[in-house]
Amino acid sequence: MLGRHSRMKNGIFASLFATPGARHEEEITRQRALELLELVELGHLADRPAGSLPYGLQRRAELARALATEPQLLLLDEPAAGLNPQETAELGQLLLRIGKYGVSILMVEHHMDLVMSSSDHVIVLDYGLKIAECKPADVQANPRVVEAYLGVDEAEAA
Template sequence: MVLEVKGITKHFGGIQALTDVTFQVEKGEVFGLIGPNGAGKTTMFNVITSMFPPTAGEVKFSNRTLTGMKPHDITKTGVCRTFQNIRLFPEMTVLDNVTVGQHCRTKSGVWAGVFKTKAQKQEEEKIRLKAMELLQLVGLDDYEDSFAENLAYGQQRRLEIARALASEPTLLLLDEPAAGMNEKETNDLFELIQKIKELEITVLLIEHDMPLVMKVCDRMAVLNFGKKIAEGTPEEIKNNQEVVEAYLGREEEEELA
């Protein structure tokens, strides 16, 4: 087991965003977190990564308690995420956006950078080569010198994933990576997630594109009004009547049948 979310509750004043949510993510799987808008999915990501402290409950990663840790320290443990809204550095090059993601793994200090020591130069070259490997993985190696703001939308999504991978996570949280994508871009994303899984990186995925979710996920949990209403394989979720009524709907059910 890589991730254990146990009894997570989160209040914002009088609003109860999450109520006693529990699930586990196994090593090497793609685990989906689905549900209607406002169900608490992104709030759960924010709790896992300590952007929000939980009102109650605990999050463990590889048997280490994440609850109460600083977000940057959680990244160092091997947990990284993307966001619903793309958060790139638009006026930096594609390559530089990825190298920035490796900052938590670098060893050279300020003075090594000032004096350009041999060790610092070697580390800088290693970072560049790693970034190029990741750009090749996401299909952006021909755009290394382009500015991030000049990429197409789907390419920017893939660049954000490459930057997250640069931190060398063992657990990658993807928050609606297919949002706004066309059919080809979504198919490319499916193939990319499969490649990430082959690298033995566990993936926790929030997504509304149900054909993608059903195809790429090994298991999933369903949230509705901040409560978990189901958990299981795609087939089990597709045939769960409560999920159909709360989220999938009759039309979606027919499409997935």
């Protein structure tokens, strides 16, 4: 619900005195929060404090809070940091679901499996310089990307 407060129409005094309009806004916000928890597959944990959840589930709660602001563009910086491989795969599926709801996602990420499975357009940087911009499958086949990220066998290069 915290992520929706910037979208609520009632002011501090209306909330303080629990006016009918404020109660209505609160109910709308509660319903939207529950919908977003269902989207990130945390609806069954709605009554638990976010801080009591395991780390991977806390990351999903963070995504729900960000989505509550109703963004057109969601900026994610290393969303898979600290997640195990299963959680990373689940995050990829969640990002695809979010994209289907019309939210564009700009993600900076080093987990290539996540990038390749959840992106429709990839830009690859090498020391801050763009070396590729294309579809995920084309990135994997790009010789400059392979050289920059996997290295080149010196015998082959010679």
